[in-house]
Amino acid sequence: MNSIQFNLRADLLQQIQDAFAKPPDLSGVVHGHRRIAQGARGRRTALFPSRKNGITVALESQLELAYCLLLERDAKVISYRCQAINIQHGQGKKYTPDFLISMVNQQWLVCEIKPNQQYLDKENILCFLEIENLLNMCDFDFSIVDSNALPTEKCLENLYYFYSRSSIRAWSSQELALARQLLAALSNPMSLGGVYAALTEAALSPFLADYLLFHGVLAVDLSRPVSLDMPVGFLQ
Numbered sequence: 001m002n003s004i005q006f007n008l009r010a011d012l013l014q015q016i017q018d019a020f021a022k023p024p025d026l027s028g029v030v031h032g033h034r035r036i037a038q039g040a041r042g043r044r045t046a047l048f049p050s051r052k053n054g055i056t057v058a059l060e061s062q063l064e065l066a067y068c069l070l071l072e073r074d075a076k077v078i079s080y081r082c083q084a085i086n087i088q089h090g091q092g093k094k095y096t097p098d099f100l101i102s103m104v105n106q107q108w109l110v111c112e113i114k115p116n117q118q119y120l121d122k123e124n125i126l127c128f129l130e131i132e133n134l135l136n137m138c139d140f141d142f143s144i145v146d147s148n149a150l151p152t153e154k155c156l157e158n159l160y161y162f163y164s165r166s167s168i169r170a171w172s173s174q175e176l177a178l179a180r181q182l183l184a185a186l187s188n189p190m191s192l193g194g195v196y197a198a199l200t201e202a203a204l205s206p207f208l209a210d211y212l213l214f215h216g217v218l219a220v221d222l223s224r225p226v227s228l229d230m231p232v233g234f235l236q
Helices: 003-021 062-073 122-137 153-166 173-184 192-201 207-214
Strands: 046-050 055-059 077-082 087-089 093-095 099-103 108-114 141-146 231-234
Touching (some): 003 077, 055 062, 055 077, 062 077, 062 099, 062 108, 062 153, 093 122, 108 122, 122 141, 173 192, 173 207, 192 231
Antiparallel strands (some): 077 099, 087 093, 099 108
């Protein structure tokens, strides 16, 4: 790694340290470099209460909200921030990526969210190629995610439903282990209502089922509307 690469990596790591140390505002929201105004006309912004980060993050779009759900589900993701770093490139240009992600393999992933990669103009394509090269020189990964890589609207709706229900409080490893042990011993598959009932009868919270469903330990057909009679299978 030459001196230019070393200095760029050092700058990025300092920005990362600052981003993860940044406290929330008075509303409990952590903003990135681009402060996002909620409720602006013509924009579908969002606030997302991140369990992995322990903060509420401000998002520019519903696509970013959908991607947050995938990051929360992904066991390879430790934590993440939005609009966390600025990357200088070209002739005085500045690029602020949508997501900065800390991975379990001690790698950093920088991610850009776009509606459809196929419709990127030449200027954006060249910009992202330059950014990818700069990041790769610093041992960072870069990715562009579009709507084609995200689940369907119904799947996302169901994932958000299970995520919201299971976020009423933090679950201990003992509670999760007891729930998994109990459900693994029951008939497979069984109805969602049956899963809730079995946990309640064992003096465990039925919301543990929602946590296990969100994280893919329990399996349901996410393309269907959620109902108490929908079949649930135990995967892990």
